[in-house]
Amino acid sequence: MDPVYLFSFLGLLSLAFAYIFFPLIPKNSTSSSQHEEALQNYEDLLFQKSKALENLMELDHDREFGKVNEEDYEDIRNRLLREADAIYQSLKTLEQNDPFFSELEIGLQTKRGKTK
């Protein structure tokens, strides 16, 4: 192979490796895995909450369109409300007990204060 091409290739290869391994250079940053986990639990609960609300709305539509009778409607609605309440309680517990959310709240308040 032509040495010019060989060196060009090696040069490109070095650049590629530099690009890949640059994030591994030690920096003064803290691990955020716990925060990530808390956030993901939170996101999952938020998804469940939106689904619970969607289910309630859909049940109302089904009743309006005559797909469920009154008796079934009441029974299913009560069950869905209980499920939604359980999700809401879990969300509340997570927000109150996880230090990440308290830190986040303090951070947000500080930011709001600075903006003001």
Add this chain to the structure above:
Amino acid sequence: MTLATALPHFGEACLGLALTTALLAFGLSIAAYSRRGSDLALLKSAERSLYLSTATFTLAALVLIFCFLTDNFLVRYVFSYSSSAMPIVYKIAALWGGQEGSLLFWVWISSLYGALAIYFHRHTDRSLIPIAITVFSSILIFFGFLLIYHENPFALFPDVPHDGRGLNPLLQNPSMALHPPSLYLGFTGMSVPFAFAISALVSRQLDSRWIIASRRWTLTAWLFLSIGNLLGAQWAYVELGWGGFWGWDPVENAAILPWFTATAFLHSVMIQEKRGMLKFWNVHLIVISFMLTILGTYLTRSGVVQSVHSFARSNIGYFFLGFLAITLIVSTYLIYSRRKDLRSANIFESFFSKESAFVVNNIALVGAAFIILWCTLFPTASELIVGSRVIVGPPFFNKMLAPLGIILLILTGIGPIIAWRRSSASQFDRNFLWPIIVGIIAMGTSALLGITHWYAVLTAFGAAFVLTTVIEEFYRGTLSRITQFGEPWNIALFRASFRNNRKYGGYVVHVGIVLIFIGIAGSLYKDVYEFEMAPGQTVTFDQYSATLEKFEDRESANQSERYAVLHLESDDQFLSEVRPARFFYKNPEQPTTEVDIYSRWSEDVYFTLGDFHSETGSAKIQITLNPLISLLWLGGLILIAGGFISMLPPMEFQRKNPPTKREAA
């Protein structure tokens, strides 16, 4: 070294770099996962490796396209599938005309999907990212190895040949320029939900997260599979000259198989989202869909099945079988070791519920996929076991699949009008009354029109039943908004549809499916006429007459063309001039049949020019009447439109402020 010789070397270097970076992505992602994602730097490096692998696969593909565009016949692959006289569009399409280019194209799109999926989900689904990168990079490593060590698209000749061999003339068709990319986008797109599913299984995060992450990607892959299959059917209809659109050819079957399982998943995933059920089944469906895409590629590429579509064959089948075996073993182990985490959160409350309808729909769809797979592999299996190839022909496929098709069609109507959890018998009557009445009227009308084939009669019932349920759903949704918000009907219809576009987009897909079923039912009443015609001769068939005016010869750089010019009339009214033709390609030397179609909504009059007899100056002309086939293509377009609507994010509409007193006055 000239540019012509340097570029292929550069392409090879790109492939080498792509493989190296894919290997790095694999190692770094496993290292990042083993540290439970706590080392974000490792994960970042893994992401970067995957991006770089994608970039270099992209460069390699672009280099090969450039070699095609510049007629670089020094490259063996360019020589084999292109020639200087070929139009530019087919020079680009030649990228996927043969084995090596197809594999490069496959891995290129696959890498793009992987990089995009990781990029868009890197913050929202960080816990799924490490193993998702491992899965994507495994796929890239497999194809990278194949390309570098077995199917090098940049292999060179020692001397430059004068001209290339040219692309197979059957592939020189506009549908063929779009059909393979669409199918490949569908096939490779299934790797995204597969990667997220495997990641969820490995990390035991089997809640809704992977479902949300992969939902839109699955729909994208499904949409491209639909487009690809429709374009394939269109290509078979206009290019192969046999008057049909689907011949149950093994390669066609391979393309439709993942469509069935992906369709099943798109329905069953709703049960998981709504009720936390069928988790075990859903991961199976995704793994099966992904494996079917690999199996499809294997069937097309290995030559184990005999097909009119097998444009590229080699002995890479064993590698694909190995890859399939590894996927099967790893996935099976993961699913069964996590079976406790995959238990349903709820139970079926009633047979009369949407969940039950979806489960029956899943059984029918997966059953259809299984029948197609079994019938496709049966000739190969029989050859292995008894030593002779037992061919399973289209009549057998039709016989086996027609009842399942009717069940699926009727379920398409049942699903939307019953409630989740349970529907009471009295409500059942109320919702089903009109669709059943309209269905019976349609069945009676079709019988009066002389339609007696059981499949066509039941299709008439099913189609009317489904269309009525869809109209009912749109009507009720619109009426609800008119009542609640006082909106005009057109605004109410638009807002009802686009506020819940996933549901209403699905209904549009159902309308498309209905039209496709009608088109298929129409093919039962296909009529074929064959005539030996000389110029000046007139023939009559059904309500038409056709006069052969003349034969016309044309010459172009790539092919000689012979046209039969016919005048088509009906009730002494001139309808159209039709020009079926035979093309004789020079490079490669091969004849093709170019049909001409006079199309109206009720039927296609389909002309095929057969052999020319110089001693009598006549030629065989085949005329096929294809009733209702235009509805099949229209249905396909509606299905695609519905798929796009379902993919859009839901729109939020603000209620208009009530008019002020002054405005009211």
